[in-house]
Amino acid sequence: MAITTVVFDVNETLSDLTPMGARFAALGAPEGLGPLWFAATLREGMAQATGGELTPFAELATATAAGLLRRHGVADPDAGARHVVDGFLELPVHDDVHGGVAALRSAGLRLVTLSNGAASVAERLLGDHGLREQFDAVLSVEDAGIWKPAPASYAYALQACGVDAAESVMVAVHPWDLHGAARAGMATAWLDRHGDTWPGYLTPPTFTVGALPELAGHLA
Amino acid sequence: MAITTVVFDVNETLSDLTPMGARFAALGAPEGLGPLWFAATLREGMAQATGGELTPFAELATATAAGLLRRHGVADPDAGARHVVDGFLELPVHDDVHGGVAALRSAGLRLVTLSNGAASVAERLLGDHGLREQFDAVLSVEDAGIWKPAPASYAYALQACGVDAAESVMVAVHPWDLHGAARAGMATAWLDRHGDTWPGYLTPPTFTVGALPELAGHLA
Incomplete structure (x- = not known):
């Protein structure tokens, strides 16, 4: 079955959390608390x-x-935490995102996002x-009522889009996200911007790209 | 039902990962990679x-x-990783552990450990x-076939010990571990060595102590 729908993770995959x-x-x-906090x-x-709960x-x-x-030792940690989390509303996207999105759209693919974060934050980004x-x-x-990489999270997205798992591909920088998508029957594309090791x-990804524009070539 | 059995988490609860x-x-x-890595x-x-799998x-x-x-940029990251992980075999225990264990044993309680790590590492420690x-x-x-805080991990420990959840207490520094234990019906004791906020x-813990020896007073 040909891939018609590209499902994007958001945090770190589209946005740059630096x-x-x-x-x-x-x-x-x-x-250095940034990566630890995330x-x-x-x-x-x-x-x-793991217990079927979501906050x-x-x-x-x-x-x-x-x-x-x-x-x-920060004096008002609760106010500080709000300052940190508000940062999600001002994030840049990675340099390769605009070109990659344009190439995938030119290839006739439907694009959606599926985030563990709020839809409103992704809308803003x-x-x-x-x-x-x-x-x-x-x-x-x-x-969905449950976070990725639980199986039901991907099933929710596929149902919301009205597509079969076999005609979709999950795109993410995080291997654990792609492993979950593969368990749900989706193709997977690993966006490996740092030359990491899988x-x-x-489960190995279906496709591996170093920058998002390369993905369209695999799917066209 | 009186508490007869104290189930200890191991990493950071007994051992000091510093x-x-x-x-x-x-x-x-x-x-600073130490906390990020953990x-x-x-x-x-x-x-x-979240998908019922365990590595x-x-x-x-x-x-x-x-x-x-x-x-x-470390030259041989695989050899380096082995050096890091071997550190688990030489960890100290926190200063309050010996006194806390002695007090709980003097109170007639049975003590066991339940770790997400290997039993052999806990045996060594x-x-x-x-x-x-x-x-x-x-x-x-x-x-158990699944990590804490999945419900089946605690159920495994209780069955292995032959005790009901209601006669056991989980002791940990990690709130997520105690939340999982509470879901499984156990009492919970939060070892809050740093004055953190729950x-x-x-689910709030049954008991909160700043050092392990205080716990025996709650259970005796």
């Missing part, structure tokens, strides 16, 4: 998913940021960068 | 648990360490610090 480190630094905490937020969301991304991200800021009209739907696992314990 | 940062530093990478390893294990802790920890070392004979069983989720989206 500026989040500066938000910690502005509060007097180490800039990993810990994902850990929290996935922990809840919205922003609530987990805020609590996790506050905890890190408190440990680092796409809108701010002139990309919103290129996407047919902006979906969040909050409407983790041997996960 | 020296793991020095292992990254010895390879020329930032010492959070990312947990994220990987929980991601797999052993050491394999996830090695792959995650190698990825971080590669990103930081307890043996090296003269604590092994205080514990009736050293259990790993690898024998995350509002998780």
Whole structure:
């Protein structure tokens, strides 16, 4: 079955989270807390998913940021955490996103997003960068009731789009996301911008690209 | 029903992971990668648990360490990752562990461990610090087939010990672990060594202590 629908992860796949480190630094905490905070937020969301529960991304991200800021002696960790999480509303997209989206649209593919974050945050990101009209739907696992990479999160997106798993491809920088999509029967495209190594314990991706514009060549 | 059995988490709850940062530093990478690496390893294990899958802790920890070392330009990231993960075999226990274990044993309680890591690593830790004979069983989720905080991981431990959830208490520094134990019907004891704030989206712990010896007073 030919691929008709491209499902994009949002955080780090479309958006560039690098500026989040500066938000910690502005509060007097180490800039390196940015990656730790994001990993810990994902850990929290996935922990809840192992029991069939979901708390919205922003609530987990805020609590996790506050905890890190408190440990680092920031005076008002709750206000600081709001400052950090507000950074999601001002993120850039990666340099390869505009060209990649244009190439996929030119190839006649339908584009949607599926984020562990809120749909409103993805709407804001796409809108701010002139990309919103290129996407047919902006979906969040909050409407699925469970985070990626739980199987039901992908099933929700496919049902919302009215497509079979076999005619879809999940695009992400995170191997765990693609492993979950592969479990759900989707093709997978690993956007490996850093020349990383695929983790041997996960299902290998269908396609691997170093930048998003390369993907259209695989799908056309 | 009175509590008869105390189930301990191992990593960070009994062991002190602080020296793991020095292992990254010895390879020329930032010492701050220690906490990021541990959070990312947990994220990987929980991601797999959302789909009912399990990969052993050491394999996830090695792959995650190698990825971080590669990103930081370390020449042989696979050998470096083995150096990092070998650090689990030389960890200290926290200062309050010996006194806490002695007090709980004096109160007539049965002690066991339940780790997301390998049972052999926990055996080594307890043996090296003269604590092994205080514990009736050293259990790993690898024998449950799924990581904490999935419900089946705690059910496995309770069955292995032959105790009802209502006569057990889970002890951990990680709120997500205690939330999972509470879902499984266990009492929970939060070991809050750093004066952290309990995350509002998780079931509050039955007991909170700042150091392990305080727990015996709650259970006696």
